[in-house]
Amino acid sequence: MSSKPARPKPGAQAKGCLREWRKYSISAGFVLLWLIGLLVIYRDAEQMAANTETKIRKEMGIETRAMAAKLAGMLERTYLTVKTISLLPAVRAAASRNRGDAAEDVVDEGHFSGDDATIIQQLYNHIAADVEVSEIYLVYDGFAPEQGQVPFLMFDEVLLERISTAHTHAPTHDADVPEEYEAAEYAEYVRQLDHLRRHAPRLPDEAPQGIAAVTSALLRTCDNSQYTSLANGDQRDSHGLLLSVPIYDLSSKAFKGLVTAVLRANVLEAALLGWPRLPVTELDRAMLAQQRIDLQSPPAEYVLENRGTGDRIMDRRSTSLPRVLAEQERAAIHLAQDVRLPYSSAWRLHRYKSAADLDRAIAPIRREMWQRLGLLSMLLAALGLAVERVFAVQRRSTRTLTLMANYDALTGLPNRRLVAEHLANALSRAPTASSQYAVLMIDLDDFKEVNDSLGHQVGDRLLVEVAQRFVDSLRASDQLLQLHCEAEPLDVNSSMVGRLGGDEFLVLLPEQSGLAQVVGIAERLQASLREPIALDREQIYVHASIGIAVYPEHGSDGPLLLRSADAAMYLAKRQGRGQTVVFQQDLDEQSRQRLHLLTDLHSALALNQFTLHYQPELNLASGQIDCVEALIRWQHPTLGLIYPAHFIALLEQSGLVLEVGQWALESACRQLKSWQDNHSPIKHLCVNVSVKQLAQPGFAESLQDTIRNVGIAPEALTLELTESMLMQHPEANIHLLQSLRKTGVKVALDDFGTGYSSFSYLRQLPLDVLKIDRSFVIDTGTPQGLAICHTITALAQRLGLKVIAEGIESAEQFCNMHATGSDWMQGYLIARPLPAEQIDPFARGFDWHAFRVDNDLLEHSPEWLPWPHRAPSPS
Numbered sequence: 014m015s016s017k018p019a020r021p022k023p024g025a026q027a028k029g030c031l032r033e034w035r036k037y038s039i040s041a042g043f044v045l046l047w048l049i050g051l052l053v054i055y056r057d058a059e060q061m062a063a064n065t066e067t068k069i070r071k072e073m074g075i076e077t078r079a080m081a082a083k084l085a086g087m088l089e090r091t092y093l094t095v096k097t098i099s100l101l102p103a104v105r106a107a108a109s110r111n112r113g114d115a116a117e118d119v120v121d122e123g124h125f126s127g128d129d130a131t132i133i134q135q136l137y138n139h140i141a142a143d144v145e146v147s148e149i150y151l152v153y154d155g156f157a158p159e160q161g162q163v164p165f166l167m168f169d170e171v172l173l174e175r176i177s178t179a180h181t182h183a184p185t186h187d188a189d190v191p192e193e194y195e196a197a198e199y200a201e202y203v204r205q206l207d208h209l210r211r212h213a214p215r216l217p218d219e220a221p222q223g224i225a226a227v228t229s230a231l232l233r234t235c236d237n238s239q240y241t242s243l244a245n246g247d248q249r250d251s252h253g254l255l256l257s258v259p260i261y262d263l264s265s266k267a268f269k270g271l272v273t274a275v276l277r278a279n280v281l282e283a284a285l286l287g288w289p290r291l292p293v294t295e296l297d298r299a300m301l302a303q304q305r306i307d308l309q310s311p312p313a314e315y316v317l318e319n320r321g322t323g324d325r326i327m328d329r330r331s332t333s334l335p336r337v338l339a340e341q342e343r344a345a346i347h348l349a350q351d352v353r354l355p356y357s358s359a360w361r362l363h364r365y366k367s368a369a370d371l372d373r374a375i376a377p378i379r380r381e382m383w384q385r386l387g388l389l390s391m392l393l394a395a396l397g398l399a400v401e402r403v404f405a406v407q408r409r410s411t412r413t414l415t416l417m418a419n420y421d422a423l424t425g426l427p428n429r430r431l432v433a434e435h436l437a438n439a440l441s442r443a444p445t446a447s448s449q450y451a452v453l454m455i456d457l458d459d460f461k462e463v464n465d466s467l468g469h470q471v472g473d474r475l476l477v478e479v480a481q482r483f484v485d486s487l488r489a490s491d492q493l494l495q496l497h498c499e500a501e502p503l504d505v506n507s508s509m510v511g512r513l514g515g516d517e518f519l520v521l522l523p524e525q526s527g528l529a530q531v532v533g534i535a536e537r538l539q540a541s542l543r544e545p546i547a548l549d550r551e552q553i554y555v556h557a558s559i560g561i562a563v564y565p566e567h568g569s570d571g572p573l574l575l576r577s578a579d580a581a582m583y584l585a586k587r588q589g590r591g592q593t594v595v596f597q598q599d600l601d602e603q604s605r606q607r608l609h610l611l612t613d614l615h616s617a618l619a620l621n622q623f624t625l626h627y628q629p630e631l632n633l634a635s636g637q638i639d640c641v642e643a644l645i646r647w648q649h650p651t652l653g654l655i656y657p658a659h660f661i662a663l664l665e666q667s668g669l670v671l672e673v674g675q676w677a678l679e680s681a682c683r684q685l686k687s688w689q690d691n692h693s694p695i696k697h698l699c700v701n702v703s704v705k706q707l708a709q710p711g712f713a714e715s716l717q718d719t720i721r722n723v724g725i726a727p728e729a730l731t732l733e734l735t736e737s738m739l740m741q742h743p744e745a746n747i748h749l750l751q752s753l754r755k756t757g758v759k760v761a762l763d764d765f766g767t768g769y770s771s772f773s774y775l776r777q778l779p780l781d782v783l784k785i786d787r788s789f790v791i792d793t794g795t796p797q798g799l800a801i802c803h804t805i806t807a808l809a810q811r812l813g814l815k816v817i818a819e820g821i822e823s824a825e826q827f828c829n830m831h832a833t834g835s836d837w838m839q840g841y842l843i844a845r846p847l848p849a850e851q852i853d854p855f856a857r858g859f860d861w862h863a864f865r866v867d868n869d870l871l872e873h874s875p876e877w878l879p880w881p882h883r884a885p886s887p888s
């Protein structure tokens with residue numbers, strides 16, 4: 014069989030891919046699950062972030078509106094207070110004259126009455142307590158600061174008192190002197206007077222509604238209500254707004270001056286922060302601390318913008334607002350709200366949240382998302398591992414179960430189930446017309462002997478070795494199915510060696526070109542057993558009987574094909590050891606008969622169907638029939654007398670040989686006893702025994718019992734064991750024979766020359782007699798054959814063995830074997846095996862002289878007379 018390249022099988026690749034995919038499907042499933050989880054968590058987090066942003070935006074909107082309202086309140090209340098003062102009759106009626114210098118007192122100079130001054134002061138106190146307005150000035154038209162004029166500063170006394178308190182309790186900058194700075198402020202009065210004169214020259218009719226107001230840009234004021242210095246203070250704390258409303262003459266209602274409130278920028282900044290004030294002095298800090306104001310709180314996000322002046326007021330601590338306003342940083346949220354005032358729409362409140370701040374607000378959501386993601390990953394990984402473990406265990410147990418179900422545990426070969434399945438699969442794809450499918454049924458010869466004599470462990474090891482040899486010899490050129498390859502699908506185009514059980518093997522051979530190829534493979538298998546198998550110290554020779562059947566000629570399906578191969582194998586067995594037989598139709602009939610015989614054999618002993626015939630053995634020394642060989646016969650009720658060749662093998666295989674052999678032994682011994690008692694010339698008896706009997710535990714003892722019970726001398730009995738059987742396990746059998754000989758019975762090696770025994774074993778085996786097989790006797794017709802018989806006989810006799818020549822059919826053979834020096838002759842020439850009742854008369858009536866005369870033996874060798882026998886001369 015030529016080895017063929019592996020052919021691509023239809024669908025095999027797809028199945029392979031599917032198997033590969035299945036391997037990763039669990040992991041893939043978990044990755045998918047993880048991705049879905051990831052998506053859900055991400056979307057959830059995004060939704061939450063969006064919700065949070067919306068919420069923040071909403072809250073910011075509410076807060077911004079509230080803040081705008083608060084700022085509007087502050088500015089409006091300041092405006093209302095200043096307006097109220099401007100509408101006081103005293104202020105309106107007062108002379109339109111400014112103070113000549115700072116020393117001029119408001120009351121003392123008679124500008125206002127004391128009561129009027131008190132009213133104005135109370136109004137100031139009222140607004141200053143609410144909005145930290147620093148000062149209120151009255152400036153009349155024509156104000157000329159360049160001439161040293163100063164405005165009417167209304168409340169010097171109060172303010173000075175405050176400053177002195179601040180100084181006493183909390184000096185701010187030790188080395189600094191408070192700075193007064195008036196130039197910008199005075200210039201602004203002049204500007205505002207001019208503006209109001211032009212744009213609001215008369216008291217409106219709807220007054221007090223509709224009275225204008227004017228707001229300055231942020232400027233450095235001369236307000237010293239808070240301590241500042243150029244050296245150490247924050248410039249921003251000296252900046253302020255001048256919020257002014259016009260004064261109209263009481264009688265003419267014409268513009269005549271203005272009332273101004275100085276509102277520091279840091280007051281508005283504090284309002285944006287929600288603090289009562291900004292900490293400028295230590296006293297401020299102490300106050301704020303007392304009110305538990307957190308000076309480290311996050312910066313406010315508001316920017317108060319005056320669109321008229323472009324001024325912006327914001328939390329000075331904020332680093333991001335200036336950047337956002339400079340467009341260096343993106344604001345994630347920007348809200349704008351007008352600060353609604355009755356006199357101005359310039360103010361607008363902005364609120365910005367930088368992207369970084371918003372991210373900070375959303376950061377916990379993202380953190381939570383990562384945590385959930387981590388948790389999910391861990392959970393899925395743990396679950397994945399657990400599932401993978403469960404599947405791995407399942408895969409392992411499935412693999413083990415498959416192995417157990419399909420492979421033979423001992424040899425690792427496919428078992429009966431798998432072989433049958435493979436065969437059925439292969440046959441279902443009808444082999445091509447150009448090729449044949451063959452099966453080889455193999456049964457080891459006499460394997461049971463190995464088990465019986467050497468034990469099952471040795472038997473097992475032998476089977477393993479045989480299996481390996483079969484596999485090796487097939488693998489040499491066939492595409493042989495691997496052992497233990499359960500993961501792969503079986504390729505019907507591969508050969509297969511399987512073990513059916515016991516010592517039975519089956520070989521499946523697809524795509525054979527013809528019978529010759531199949532027989533060639535069978536021969537290769539036989540050849541693989543030629544070398545002995547070394548187990549322990551034993552060298553065991555194994556042979557196999559092989560039956561061949563070919564599809565479809567010998568069977569149209571698997572079971573029929575196997576039956577045919579089985580029948581061929583049994584025929585091979587019957588033909589001797591190590592034979593190969595190809596199935597033929599009539600074999601089927603034979604195997605049926607064999608089955609019938611086997612069935613009948615089971616009851617034959619009980620039905621008393623066995624009988625013994627005896628064949629005489631002529632003692633050449635005495636010329637007497639002094640010994641006979643007991644030969645079993647089966648008197649079959651329908652088939653008639655059956656000879657051992659047809660049933661001994663069946664007895665051996667079925668194990669019936671033990672009972673039947675014992676029966677033959679006992680019957681023959683009783684017969685001998687009867688002859689001896691009747692003074693028959695028959696003094697000795699040869700009985701054939703199977704090695705199976707010999708291997709029975711306690712055989713020697715049971716033999717002794719038999720002899721004793723029957724009452725014959727042990728040395729009158731010779732047990733014959735065939736050479737072929739003994740030589741299967743010579744070492745083990747030597748021990749058995751030794752214990753047998755201790756009983757006193759003699760041992761003969763039967764059919765010598767057919768069992769390949771070496772002469773060295775002949776020396777070691779404890780024997781008494783050698784029976785030269787008929788095939789050698791026939792060969793004595795040739796000089797070489799004769800020489801061999803001479804040598805064997807001489808050697809045997811040197812070893813102290815008696816020699817019996819079997820199967821003497823002719824005078825020539827008689828003479829030849831006589832010439833070699835045989836001690837006894839047995840064969841049809843003397844007599845065929847006879848029933849017991851005939852053999853004794855035959856022995857008594859045997860006339861040596863007449864025998865020779867009748868067979869012309871005298872002519873052949875006249876020197877034979879006188880007897881006794883001469884020692885043969887070595888050839």
Ligand code: C2E
Pocket residue numbers: 628643644645656657658661674677701702703733735763764787819820821822839840841842846
């Ligand atoms: P065996 O022990 O070698 O017995 C001699 C066989 O040769 C006998 O065959 C006998 O009839 C035959 N024979 C004797 N002289 C001639 C001759 O001149 N020409 C030819 N052609 N044959 C001759 P049988 O009786 O058919 O027995 C066959 C074998 O069966 C025996 O061979 C023996 O091995 C076995 N056998 C017979 N009886 C028993 C038995 O009770 N137990 C066992 N275990 N085996 C037995």
Ligand code: MG
Pocket residue numbers: 642701733763
């Ligand atoms: Mg015999």
Ligand code: MG
Pocket residue numbers: 763764784786819
């Ligand atoms: Mg024989």
